[in-house]
Amino acid sequence: MINSIAYPSQDALLSKLLPQNQEFANGKGAAANTRANEQDTSVRVTLSDEALSRLEAAKADPELVKVSYFDKFYPVRDGFSSTNLAAAVTDPGAQPYSQDRPFEEVAASARETLDSKYQLMRENGEPYGTHQSGGLDRNSAFGEFDRRALYAIASNEGGNFSKDEQMSATNIMRQQQGHAMGFGSGPTEVAETHVNPHQGDLASSFKAMNSFLDSVSAEERATSFEWAQQRAAGQRAYEDHTRQKGEEPEPFSSDNALLNLFLEAIDSKPDDGSSMSDHLEKYQDRMNAALQENKKIFGLESE
Secondary structure (H helix, E strand, O other): OOOOOOOOOHHHHHHHHOOOOOOOOOHHHHHHHOOOOOOOOOOOOOOOHHHHHHHHHHHHOHHHHOHHHHHOOOOOOOOOOOHHHHHHHHOOOOOOOOOOOOHHHHHHHHHHHHHHHHHHHHHOOOOOOOOOHHHHHHHHHHOOOOHHHHHHHHOOHHHOOOHHHHHHHHHHHHHHHHHHOOOOOOOHHHHOOOOOOOOOOHHHHHHHHHHHHOOOOHHHHHHOHHHHHHHHHHHHHHHHHHHHOOOOOOOOOOOOHHHHHHHHHHHHOOOOOOOHHHHHHHHHHHHHHHHHHHHHHOOOOOO
16 A cells, blocks of 8 residues: 655755755745746856866766766765665656555555665664764665665655655655756765866756656656655746746646645645645645546556
């Protein structure tokens, strides 16, 4: 059985995606509010000569979009690997771990993998939690998982994952999404050298976010309320920022019932200072119906 993960507020979601040292931090407000009413939400970024040099080098180096570039954002202990976590940034639909197995089997396998990682850490004399800085232990334990396996943990498929494990998987998924948008979320010494390829162009950043989310597993797209909320906010943010540049946005239409319901909720929210979370409470019954409809659309009815 697939259990959808609870959706936090848009402010909380976007604050998780944006690193503290992000050069266009006000992108958080633009994304969270989606159809913001600011006089001018454009972002002007001044890059140093060193940053410009790194940017030009990155443009000329295809390594920027390869898995190896993102490995450094997911550091691990010696003898462990996080290659699959990094690979999901550029190909979130890849399944090097899940291998198209039934979702419940992926969850059961993930449980065994986590237990084996914890056991190995104990045998090495440094149990899980010894090295928390930079996400070292988290990445070491979760490093084999592809995006689909991470969602199995985040959604507590099978009911065998702790709250901490669910949150760890969710945070990794948010970090991957942030990287897909161009943000340099990770250890400070690594994040400080990252140059956002979108250079403050939020339309480009949100377009990349939408494409990333459209490529994740069927289970996540069909049953995750967080996915639907992020994807809806990303679509409206992309459209708004594109029009602010005097351009017409590309269509990102979908038959995803949850997504379309969230888009409706965003468009109907009154400009009265109320939170999106409060507004979404009015859609609870319809969300449950949309969830069931999505299971039919994505062929997940038996799950």
